[in-house]
Amino acid sequence: MGARVYHYRDDAGLEVDAVVEAGPGRWAAFEIKLGLSRIDDAAKSLLKFADRVDTSRCGEPAALGVIVERGYGYVRPDGVSVIPLAALGP
Secondary structure, eight states: OOOEEEEEEOTTOOEEEEEEEOSTTOEEEEEEESSGGGHHHHHHHHHHHHHHSOHHHHOOOSEEEEEESSSOOEEOTTSOEEEEGGGGOO
Protein backbone atom coordinates (compact mmCIF):
# COMPACT_ATOMS: atom_id res chain seq x y z
CA MET A 1 0.00 0.00 0.00
CA GLY A 2 3.02 2.27 0.21
CA ALA A 3 2.30 3.48 3.74
CA ARG A 4 5.03 4.06 6.32
CA VAL A 5 4.80 3.62 10.08
CA TYR A 6 6.73 5.80 12.52
CA HIS A 7 7.06 6.18 16.28
CA TYR A 8 6.98 9.70 17.77
CA ARG A 9 8.62 11.03 20.93
CA ASP A 10 9.58 14.63 21.68
CA ASP A 11 11.69 16.40 24.28
CA ALA A 12 8.64 17.13 26.43
CA GLY A 13 7.91 13.39 26.79
CA LEU A 14 4.95 13.28 24.41
CA GLU A 15 4.90 9.87 22.72
CA VAL A 16 2.72 8.22 20.09
CA ASP A 17 3.06 4.50 19.41
CA ALA A 18 2.34 4.56 15.67
CA VAL A 19 2.03 7.34 13.12
CA VAL A 20 0.97 5.98 9.74
CA GLU A 21 1.80 8.11 6.72
CA ALA A 22 -0.07 7.05 3.58
CA GLY A 23 1.04 9.75 1.17
CA PRO A 24 1.13 13.54 1.02
CA GLY A 25 -1.36 14.97 3.50
CA ARG A 26 -2.67 11.53 4.56
CA TRP A 27 -1.77 10.34 8.04
CA ALA A 28 -3.21 8.79 11.19
CA ALA A 29 -1.91 8.26 14.73
CA PHE A 30 -2.52 5.37 17.12
CA GLU A 31 -1.82 4.52 20.72
CA ILE A 32 -1.79 0.84 21.73
CA LYS A 33 -3.01 0.06 25.25
CA LEU A 34 -3.49 -3.33 26.89
CA GLY A 35 -5.58 -1.94 29.73
CA LEU A 36 -8.99 -0.40 29.12
CA SER A 37 -8.34 1.98 32.02
CA ARG A 38 -5.69 3.78 29.92
CA ILE A 39 -8.02 4.89 27.09
CA ASP A 40 -8.53 8.43 28.44
CA ASP A 41 -4.78 9.03 28.84
CA ALA A 42 -4.09 7.65 25.36
CA ALA A 43 -6.79 9.83 23.79
CA LYS A 44 -5.40 12.95 25.51
CA SER A 45 -1.94 12.12 24.21
CA LEU A 46 -3.22 11.69 20.64
CA LEU A 47 -5.14 14.96 20.74
CA LYS A 48 -2.10 16.79 22.11
CA PHE A 49 0.06 15.30 19.34
CA ALA A 50 -2.46 16.24 16.63
CA ASP A 51 -2.57 19.78 18.00
CA ARG A 52 1.22 20.08 17.59
CA VAL A 53 1.25 18.91 13.96
CA ASP A 54 1.56 21.65 11.36
CA THR A 55 -1.57 20.76 9.38
CA SER A 56 -0.73 23.35 6.73
CA ARG A 57 2.17 21.06 5.78
CA CYS A 58 0.83 17.62 6.73
CA GLY A 59 -2.95 17.91 6.51
CA GLU A 60 -5.50 16.99 9.15
CA PRO A 61 -5.30 13.48 10.61
CA ALA A 62 -7.43 10.89 8.81
CA ALA A 63 -7.85 9.14 12.17
CA LEU A 64 -6.76 9.19 15.78
CA GLY A 65 -7.25 5.83 17.46
CA VAL A 66 -6.58 3.89 20.62
CA ILE A 67 -6.11 0.18 19.92
CA VAL A 68 -7.19 -1.94 22.90
CA GLU A 69 -7.04 -5.64 23.70
CA ARG A 70 -10.79 -6.29 23.87
CA GLY A 71 -14.21 -4.72 24.03
CA TYR A 72 -16.32 -2.74 21.61
CA GLY A 73 -15.22 -0.25 19.00
CA TYR A 74 -16.64 3.26 19.19
CA VAL A 75 -15.83 6.90 18.58
CA ARG A 76 -15.45 9.03 21.67
CA PRO A 77 -17.06 12.50 21.88
CA ASP A 78 -13.59 14.05 21.32
CA GLY A 79 -13.35 12.23 17.95
CA VAL A 80 -10.77 9.61 18.99
CA SER A 81 -11.71 6.08 17.91
CA VAL A 82 -11.38 3.13 20.28
CA ILE A 83 -10.51 0.05 18.24
CA PRO A 84 -10.47 -3.48 19.68
CA LEU A 85 -7.56 -5.55 18.38
CA ALA A 86 -9.92 -8.19 16.99
CA ALA A 87 -11.39 -5.59 14.62
CA LEU A 88 -8.05 -5.31 12.82
CA GLY A 89 -8.08 -8.80 11.38
CA PRO A 90 -9.20 -12.41 11.68
